[in-house]
Amino acid sequence: MGGSFSGRVAAGSAVSGSAVSGPTVRLRRLRKNGGVRRLFEETTVELRHLVQPYFVVPGRDVWRESAPGTGLWQVSADRLIDEVAPLVGAGAGGVMLFGVPATKRDDGGGLEEQLSPLRAATEALRRAYPELPLFADVCLCSYTTHGHCGLVHDGVIDNDASLAVLARMAVLLGQWGIDFVSPSDMMDGRVAAIRRALDDARLHDTGILSYAVKMASAFYGPFRDAALSAPQFGDRKTYQMPAGNRREARREWMLDVDEGADALLVKPALTNLDVLREARDGCDLPLFAYQVSGERAMLVAAAEKGQLDLRRAMDECLVSMRRAGADAIVTYEARERVRRP
Numbered sequence: 543m544g545g546s547f548s549g550r551v552a553a554g555s556a557v558s559g560s561a562v563s564g565p566t567v568r569l570r571r572l573r574k575n576g577g578v579r580r581l582f583e584e585t586t587v588e589l590r591h592l593v594q595p596y597f598v599v600p601g602r603d604v605w606r607e608s609a610p611g612t613g614l615w616q617v618s619a620d621r622l623i624d625e626v627a628p629l630v631g632a633g634a635g636g637v638m639l640f641g642v643p644a645t646k647r648d649d650g651g652g653l654e655e656q657l658s659p660l661r662a663a664t665e666a667l668r669r670a671y672p673e674l675p676l677f678a679d680v681c682l683c684s685y686t687t688h689g690h691c692g693l694v695h696d697g698v699i700d701n702d703a704s705l706a707v708l709a710r711m712a713v714l715l716g717q718w719g720i721d722f723v724s725p726s727d728m729m730d731g732r733v734a735a736i737r738r739a740l741d742d743a744r745l746h747d748t749g750i751l752s753y754a755v756k757m758a759s760a761f762y763g764p765f766r767d768a769a770l771s772a773p774q775f776g777d778r779k780t781y782q783m784p785a786g787n788r789r790e791a792r793r794e795w796m797l798d799v800d801e802g803a804d805a806l807l808v809k810p811a812l813t814n815l816d817v818l819r820e821a822r823d824g825c826d827l828p829l830f831a832y833q834v835s836g837e838r839a840m841l842v843a844a845a846e847k848g849q850l851d852l853r854r855a856m857d858e859c860l861v862s863m864r865r866a867g868a869d870a871i872v873t874y875e876a877r878e879r880v881r882r883p
Contacts, residue, residue: 585865587857593636593677593830594629594876596622597768598663600644608768611842613874614835616642616768619662623670628880635870636675638724639663640769646687648694650707653714656685661718668719677751677872678715680708680725680736683771690773691727691781699781701729708732709739716740716748722805726753728781737802749804751830754795755817756809758782761836768835791817792824799825807872810834812859815866822867831868833859838874 572582597608597616604618605625617625626637641660645652654661660678667676682704683691692704704727712723723740725732733752740748758779766772783791791814795806806821808814811831822829841859845852856875863871 585861587860587864587871589629589632589634589876589879591635591864591868591870592860592876592879593638593675593870593872594626594634595638595640595872595874596625596663597640597642598622598659599642600659609764611846612764612768612835613838613842613878614764614768615877617663619659619666622663623666626667626671626674629876630671630674632880634876634880636677636721637667638677638679638872639720640679641684642768642770643685646685648686648688650682650693650704650710653685653707653711657711657714660715664715664718664720675722676720677722677724678720680712680715680723680732681727682707683727683773684769688774689766689771690776691778692729697775699729701731701781704729705732705735709735712736712748712750713739713743713745716743716745720748722749722751724751724753724807726756726809728753728756728778728783731801733798733803734801750802751805751807752798752803753809753832754798754803754806755791755814755821756782756807757785757814759785759810759813759834759836761810761813761834764835764839785813788817788820792820795821795825799827803827805830807832808868810837811863811868811871812837815862818863818866818868828869829867830870830872831863831866833863833871833873833875835874 573579599616599618601618602620604616605621606616608614608616639660641657643656645656664676667674681691683689688694690699692699692701708725708727715723725736733750736750798806805828807830808818809832811833818831841852841855844850860871
């Protein structure tokens with residue numbers, strides 16, 4: 543080539559004689575003002591994408607935040623209709639219910655009595671808001687004295703004995719009007735067991751939102767206080783996932799797809815965006831992310847110290863979950879958005 547000019551021009555540059563002018567590709571044109579930015583916005587978070595959790599407690603006229611600023615609300619069935627009304631009016635995506643029973647048992651018996659507050663709440667919401675998507679947790683941690691997610695025999699979580707109890711819980715919830723039972727226990731085979739039980743009960747329209755990937759996480763603390771579900775011995779590492787195992791996470795959600803899940807959930811959300819993205823690329827089921835209590839608590843604490851703008855930081859976190867592939871987000875922020883737009 544003898545050192546001659548090859549005629550190639552660097553991408554984004556313009557050449558006039560021997561002088562190089564400014565870039566021809568200017569991405570700032572797509573950001574020049576609010577209207578232009580809205581026009582080209584690729585990923586959005588709207589209220590229809592958000593599902594608000596509530597902790598249904600026994601009694602009447604109960605309406606309290608489990609601890610100030612947590613956003614975790616414990617509500618009795620009689621107060622839930624009024625509490626949920628603004629969410630319905632604003633078009634929120636749905637409500638997820640967690641039962642907090644009056645009594646605890648370790649044998650898996652007495653489920654109907656333990657679930658009675660949840661039944662009252664479900665039936666009341668179903669009558670008042672027939673098209674509001676209702677989700678309900680399926681797990682034993684709040685219902686047992688030991689606080690583990692399955693039955694315990696001789697100090698060991700008994701996977702297979704737990705399946706029948708979880709399936710029975712799912713059937714009861716389906717009969718009372720829950721749209722999607724949501725097993726969060728992480729027992730092996732529970733999606734298949736629940737699907738068989740629902741079909742045997744002719745609850746063919748009751749869906750399963752499986753907690754397909756649930757890490758053994760440090761971010762669940764405020765939740766356990768609200769649900770009265772902290773383990774009383776040991777930890778949950780024999781059934782919840784190690785946070786570093788991406789391939790194992792893929793096996794988990796693939797198994798749940800094969801066992802009949804209708805939608806998948808990843809939890810916590812912010813520390814598992816790569817898992818969300820892989821699940822989104824790997825299957826076509828609806829995909830949920832759970833912005834867990836500890837994730838929200840970090841943002842609130844930083845905002846209270848004046849270190850960040852809570853609304854902007856929350857927006858950024860939620861949009862990252864949607865951008866990673868989540869169709870919907872379970873978050874305590876839904877209620878706040880309606881009351882503090």
